[in-house]
Amino acid sequence: xxxxxxxxxxxxxxxxxxxxxxxxxxxxxxxxxxxxxxxxxxxxxxxxxxxxxxxxxxxxxxxxxxxxxxxxxxxxxxxxxxxxxxxxxxxxxxxxxxxxxxxxxxxxxxxxxxxxxxxxxxxxxxxxxxxxxxxxxxxxxxxxxxxxxxxxxxxxxxxxxxxxxxxxxxxxxxxxxxxxxxxxxxxxxxxxxxxxxxxxxxxxxxxxxxxxxxxxxxxxxxxxxxxxxxxxxxxxxxxxxxxxxxxxxxxxxxxxxxxxxxxxxxxxxxxxxxxxxxxxxxxxxxxxxxxxxxxxxxxxxxxxxxxxxxxxxxxxxxxxxxxxxxxxxxxxxxxxxxxxxxxxxxxxxxx
Amino acid sequence: xxxxxxxxxxxxxxxxxxxxxxxxxxxxxxxxxxxxxxxxxxxxxxxxxxxxxxxxxxxxxxxxxxxxxxxxxxxxxxxxxxxxxxxxxxxxxxxxxxxxxxxxxxxxxxxxxxxxxxxxxxxxxxxxxxxxxxxxxxxxxxxxxxxxxxxxxxxxxxxxxxxxxxxxxxxxxxxxxxxxxxxxxxxxxxxxxxxxxxxxxxxxxxxxxxxxxxxxxxxxxxxxxxxxxxxxxxxxxxxxxxxxxxxxxxxxxxxxxxxxxxxxxxxxxxxxxxxxxxxxxxxxxxxxxxxxxxxxxxxxxxxxxxxxxxxxxxxxxxxxxxxxxxxxxxxxxxxxxxxxxxxxxxxxxxxxxxxxxxxxxxxxxxxxxxxxxxxxxxxxxxxxxxxxxxxxxxxxxxxxxxxxxxxxxxxxxxxxxxxxxxxxxxxxxxxxxxxxxxxxxxxxxxxxxxxxxxxxxxxxxxxxxxxxxxxxxxxxxxxxxxxxxxxxxxxxxxxxxxxxxxxxxxxxxxxxxxxxxxxxxxxxxxxxxxxxxxxxxxxxxxxxxxxxxxxxxxxxxxxxxxxxxxxxxxxxxxxxxxxxxxxxxxxxxxxxxxxxxxxxxxxxxxxx
Numbered sequence: 028x029x030x031x032x033x034x035x036x037x038x039x040x041x042x043x044x045x046x047x048x049x050x051x052x053x054x055x056x057x058x059x060x061x062x063x064x065x066x067x068x069x070x071x072x073x074x075x076x077x078x079x080x081x082x083x084x085x086x087x088x089x090x091x092x093x094x095x096x097x098x099x100x101x102x103x104x105x106x107x108x109x110x111x112x113x114x115x116x117x118x119x120x121x122x123x124x125x126x127x128x129x130x131x132x133x134x135x136x137x138x139x140x141x142x143x144x145x146x147x148x149x150x151x152x153x154x155x156x157x158x159x160x161x162x163x164x165x166x167x168x169x170x171x172x173x174x175x176x177x178x179x180x181x182x183x184x185x186x187x188x189x190x191x192x193x194x195x196x197x198x199x200x201x202x203x204x205x206x207x208x209x210x211x212x213x214x215x216x217x218x219x220x221x222x223x224x225x226x227x228x229x230x231x232x233x234x235x236x237x238x239x240x241x242x243x244x245x246x247x248x249x250x251x252x253x254x255x256x257x258x259x260x261x262x263x264x265x266x267x268x269x270x271x272x273x274x275x276x277x278x279x280x281x282x283x284x285x286x287x288x289x290x291x292x293x294x295x296x297x298x299x300x301x302x303x304x305x306x307x308x309x310x311x312x313x314x315x316x317x318x319x320x321x322x323x324x325x326x327x328x329x330x331x332x333x334x335x336x337x338x339x340x341x342x343x344x345x346x347x348x349x350x351x352x353x354x355x356x357x358x359x360x361x362x363x364x365x366x367x368x369x370x371x372x373x374x375x376x377x378x
Numbered sequence: 379x380x381x382x383x384x385x386x387x388x389x390x391x392x393x394x395x396x397x398x399x400x401x402x403x404x405x406x407x408x409x410x411x412x413x414x415x416x417x418x419x420x421x422x423x424x425x426x427x428x429x430x431x432x433x434x435x436x437x438x439x440x441x442x443x444x445x446x447x448x449x450x451x452x453x454x455x456x457x458x459x460x461x462x463x464x465x466x467x468x469x470x471x472x473x474x475x476x477x478x479x480x481x482x483x484x485x486x487x488x489x490x491x492x493x494x495x496x497x498x499x500x501x502x503x504x505x506x507x508x509x510x511x512x513x514x515x516x517x518x519x520x521x522x523x524x525x526x527x528x529x530x531x532x533x534x535x536x537x538x539x540x541x542x543x544x545x546x547x548x549x550x551x552x553x554x555x556x557x558x559x560x561x562x563x564x565x566x567x568x569x570x571x572x573x574x575x576x577x578x579x580x581x582x583x584x585x586x587x588x589x590x591x592x593x594x595x596x597x598x599x600x601x602x603x604x605x606x607x608x609x610x611x612x613x614x615x616x617x618x619x620x621x622x623x624x625x626x627x628x629x630x631x632x633x634x635x636x637x638x639x640x641x642x643x644x645x646x647x648x649x650x651x652x653x654x655x656x657x658x659x660x661x662x663x664x665x666x667x668x669x670x671x672x673x674x675x676x677x678x679x680x681x682x683x684x685x686x687x688x689x690x691x692x693x694x695x696x697x698x699x700x701x702x703x704x705x706x707x708x709x710x711x712x713x714x715x716x717x718x719x720x721x722x723x724x725x726x727x728x729x730x731x732x733x734x735x736x737x738x739x740x741x742x743x744x745x746x747x748x749x750x751x752x753x754x755x756x757x758x759x760x761x762x763x764x765x766x767x768x769x770x771x772x773x774x775x776x777x778x779x780x781x782x783x784x785x786x787x788x789x790x791x792x793x794x795x796x797x798x799x800x801x802x803x804x805x806x807x808x809x810x811x812x813x814x815x816x817x818x819x820x821x822x823x824x825x826x827x828x829x830x831x832x833x834x835x836x837x838x839x840x841x842x843x844x845x846x847x848x849x850x851x852x853x854x855x856x857x858x859x860x861x862x863x864x865x866x867x868x869x870x871x872x873x874x875x876x877x878x879x880x881x882x883x884x885x886x887x888x889x890x891x892x893x894x895x896x897x898x899x900x901x902x903x904x905x906x907x908x909x910x911x912x913x914x915x916x917x918x919x920x921x922x923x924x925x926x927x928x929x930x931x932x933x934x935x936x937x938x939x940x941x942x943x944x945x946x947x948x949x950x951x952x953x954x955x956x957x958x959x960x961x962x963x964x965x966x967x968x969x970x971x972x973x974x975x976x977x978x979x980x981x982x983x984x985x986x
Binding site: 029030031032033034035036037038039040041051061062063064065067068070071217218220244246247250258259262 | 451452453454455456823829830831833886887888889890892893894896897898899917918920933934944946948950953954955956957
């Protein structure tokens with residue numbers, strides 16, 4: 028960590044986005060994580076994605092649990108809303124907040140301990156309910172705040188810094204999210220922002236539960252030979268299935284859309300993801316195939332990254348529940364207390 | 379691109395923009411840190427070693443360091459008015475508060491070389507030669523037509539900018555090293571000087587002739603028209619004590635600025651500067667123009683002198699042709715008449731400050747010394763040796779009029795040559811500068827320099843009250859920084875000499891440095907040629923005068939590219955680096971002066 032604040036001075040050519048902010052305006056306080064922590068790179072990727080998408084910081088709510096990863100919302104989007112929940116309880120607090128005010132962008136930030144151990148149930152239910160959110164799991168395979176014990180996502184056979192071999196089977200959060208009904212599932216790597224930033228942008232664009240598992244090496248406790256979540260190991264075993272080249276505002280009418288390696292996925296709001304396929308065997312709109320693909324390649328020891336599955340017709344919790352279109356805090360007395368006649372009509376409908 | 383060779387002394391030297399721009403390569407950040415630490419005497423000695431006249435230069439330097447200062451570029455789009463560190467005035471702070479330093483200066487060595495060196499003229503270049511050679515045990519004799527040493531600094535720089543005590547003190551430090559000064563002894567003949575059996579002669583006679591303006595009316599009104607530099611020295615010696623009520627100063631250089639401000643103090647009520655070119659193209663330093671305007675002196679531009687107007691042998695005014703600038707394809711400027719009627723300005727006296735020329739009336743043309751077609755001696759540009767092997771030139775006498783700091787730099791080079799010549803050694807190759815690269819790391823995030831970048835704007839130097847300052851030519855206008863302001867100003871320095879040094883083998887490519895860098899200087903990307911790389915960085919690298927620092931290929935085949943342009947040297951990259959692949963290392967470059975390969979000739983000092 029660093030004692031001094033990052034100087035306010037910035038590059039003379041630092042550009043402003045459509046809403047008048049520079050990238051620096053999306054930063055938070057100086058990180059207190061260890062130097063070189065993958066989580067700081069993820070924070071930088073979130074900053075970059077929000078700046079590029081012209082998001083107004085006051086329209087974002089950041090929610091997190093407990094852990095190194097859950098500290099990070101303090102280090103980005105310093106002008107957004109934030110909530111640090113009880114350990115592993117971020118998904119339920121986020122769900123409640125989302126139900127109350129559906130207009131904000133919900134950014135859930137969690138770690139492997141927070142999501143795969145103490146909060147595994149919360150994680151599963153958040154996914155199956157289709158809460159409209161971006162759920163970023165900063166996955167380093169160890170408990171960094173308590174000096175590097177294996178977490179539930181550590182691979183079987185991987186070694187701790189002190190040489191202990193992990194004998195437990197890992198929880199694969201990507202497969203779990205697919206099974207539990209997440210409608211946008213991706214995996215990124217903190218050491219590859221070129222891939223990660225577009226994934227975050229696509230997840231923000233997605234309506235429904237968007238889950239990104241980001242492998243984020245713990246430099247202090249899990250970046251040695253024998254680790255399967257070190258910079259070197261992830262780089263050597265990274266099997267990127269695709270790259271999001273760009274996100275278009277609307278479907279393009281071009282004669283040449285049938286290029287084999289490009290897949291276009293239209294989202295609910297009409298925007299289109301342009302995916303460049305790296306592995307032609309992988310179809311990101313076929314959920315069963317995606318699950319098979321992930322399992323097959325993981326069995327070979329590969330770390331599958333990229334956009335693994337996106338449901339173009341996804342629906343979210345508000346649609347399931349037929350909730351009112353406006354946020355609750357914008358409803359007036361006449362909507363909330365419609366009067367005796369409305370009550371009578373409602374009662375009559377139940378008879 | 380090829381990996382950057384940081385062992386080449388020029389690479390990191392160029393990053394220290396101020397030091398690179400300084401003709402004498404003064405280690406600026408080093409002495410600014412000493413000022414911040416309150417070690418004024420140490421700061422003074424760093425300067426004294428490099429530029430010989432810190433007190434003089436702290437008031438009068440042309441300060442090429444300041445336009446080069448990184449702080450000015452860094453404040454672009456960050457501060458209302460981007461400005462460099464007030465380097466020059468900090469130098470004066472070191473001189474003002476240094477206290478007694480005489481015991482720390484070198485003394486003449488007991489063992490003498492037996493070699494005799496003559497310096498003609500006692501200006502900054504000659505005195506530099508004298509200092510550098512006297513400490514080596516050579517016998518140096520300095521000749522000057524004036525009774526006191528100092529040359530241009532004493533005779534032409536007005537006292538309200540440079541008090542005489544400052545010159546006396548700093549000239550004294552040199553003469554006290556056992557230099558013989560023969561004041562009032564003008565050398566009229568090179569031949570007879572050579573006959574005196576000197577082993578080497580150094581010519582530092584400056585550019586003593588002011589250009590005249592040969593236009594109608596010049597001779598008729600001669601008694602009211604003066605050549606600027608001659609008039610300034612007459613003022614300096616007290617031969618001129620007053621001036622007419624209405625004064626026109628012709629010319630746009632620093633001499634013109636000194637003339638107009640002096641005239642204002644000698645009774646000129648209506649003093650104006652009239653210049654041929656546009657205001658922005660004037661040769662005078664921007665701050666000197668500001669100072670003149672501050673004292674209520676208007677500067678009128680685009681007016682070409684046509685005639686001195688006179689009645690009955692008395693000057694009554696001047697007529698000027700109005701022009702404007704026209705640029706051709708090559709951006710060459712011509713001044714074209716606007717066709718408007720000529721402008722007439724009334725005046726009682728005119729000071730002509732339209733340039734200086736070299737002149738060597740005392741050098742016999744049959745002595746064998748070669749001159750070029752501009753009347754300048756033919757010299758080796760590095761060794762300053764003339765066509766007669768034991769005669770060397772420096773300062774304005776060598777390559778035409780420049781400034782004090784350039785003269786000092788010439789003096790150092792000539793002294794190296796003269797010392798080697800006297801010892802019968804080859805004059806080339808020149809000695810390499812002395813460089814040191816030292817890690818500043820003291821703890822996980824502690825450095826031996828203050829890396830917390832100051833957000834202060836430039837501090838203005840306080841001035842004496844205008845009515846007091848304008849009443850006498852001897853009252854110094856600028857008062858210098860007080861220690862508290864000096865500290866604040868010193869903290870604006872970015873410590874550009876504390877270099878970001880990258881070790882490829884330690885890097886794990888975690889991106890921490892890229893994310894933390896406030897100025898977006900660092901990029902990890904595929905290699906390419908320079909033009910291509912410059913467009914692919916995290917922030918565009920449009921300043922082609924600033925280098926890219928490129929690492930050898932990393933594990934991912936990418937390279938680390940750092941644009942040096944607006945780096946704050948805040949060290950955050952090194953603080954956030956988990957493996958120590960980035961380190962902050964102080965690059966101290968000191969020019970090698972004459973005889974530096976031999977025992978201690980420099981003042982004692984511990985590190986900043």
